[in-house]
Amino acid sequence: MIKKRTLPRKYKSKRTYVRKFSSSSVYGRKRGKESFMPKLAKFLKRTFLRIFILGILVFIFILLFRAYNYAKTYLYDDERFFIDDIDVVGCGNVTETEIKKLIPFNVGDSMLKICLASTKAQLQEEKPELKNISLKRDWKEKKIIISLEERTPEVFILDGDNKIGLDFDNKPFPLRGNMFDMKIPVLTYSDEQEKKTLLNFFEQFKTYMTDFIPAITEIKFGETEDVILNMGDKTVCWGHIQYKKTEEKTDKLRFVLKDLTERNINAKYVDLSLMDNNKDRIIVKVVPDENAEQETK
Numbered sequence: 324m325i326k327k328r329t330l331p332r333k334y335k336s337k338r339t340y341v342r343k344f345s346s347s348s349v350y351g352r353k354r355g356k357e358s359f360m361p362k363l364a365k366f367l368k369r370t371f372l373r374i375f376i377l378g379i380l381v382f383i384f385i386l387l388f389r390a391y392n393y394a395k396t397y398l399y400d401d402e403r404f405f406i407d408d409i410d411v412v413g414c415g416n417v418t419e420t421e422i423k424k425l426i427p428f429n430v431g432d433s434m435l436k437i438c439l440a441s442t443k444a445q446l447q448e449e450k451p452e453l454k455n456i457s458l459k460r461d462w463k464e465k466k467i468i469i470s471l472e473e474r475t476p477e478v479f480i481l482d483g484d485n486k487i488g489l490d491f492d493n494k495p496f497p498l499r500g501n502m503f504d505m506k507i508p509v510l511t512y513s514d515e516q517e518k519k520t521l522l523n524f525f526e527q528f529k530t531y532m533t534d535f536i537p538a539i540t541e542i543k544f545g546e547t548e549d550v551i552l553n554m555g556d557k558t559v560c561w562g563h564i565q566y567k568k569t570e571e572k573t574d575k576l577r578f579v580l581k582d583l584t585e586r587n588i589n590a591k592y593v594d595l596s597l598m599d600n601n602k603d604r605i606i607v608k609v610v611p612d613e614n615a616e617q618e619t620k
Contacts, residue, residue: 411469455470
């Protein structure tokens, strides 16, 4: 059953209600159409304003860019900033001439144009024998100062038949000048890990045995992973690397080597490996003449 909708009280008849309702709907539609133009005008106004502001910002950017280029060109051409001298300090085996050939600037160039960071990186790549490099501008003297610290080989390593230097930074570099005559051992290894391990061991060993370093000709691992030190006519079996026992072992080795020298005893072999097992014994193989004897100290 369909219920009839009752009319509001303000309408006296159904005809009046329908007429009033229809007039309101038509009026609303007309008002909606009339409001479209003001909205369009507001939208265009906002869009134009945004474009105008963007254009001003672009114009300002172009002016600043041109001003920057003009100022840069003016300063680059200003003779007050020209390089009068390039000073290279700290040269030893590396010469001043070869450093000046590598740098990308010369006397007469503008100090403002050069990049010291990239120049330093270039020198470090071209000259691995340089440990530290610093560059700075001396505005008062109108010069560039290049300070060098050269690497010193702690051991030799073999590159084919050639010796090259290796320092405790594990940085290989070509030998220069008097480096070829240095009395330092050759590090013999089979892979990069062995090289690093032996180098770390030798760095600590050297702090206690500095005066005996010139007598050591080779450092390597033995068949049982013992460290072997060849000292001319002697072979020293250090044993396994135990950093806590380095000082104790070096004291014992120092005593044995000095004792052999003072007593004029020719020893071919000194073994400290028993100390790894907390045994206070060192095996010394002595060859007085042609017959080999074995003693325990």
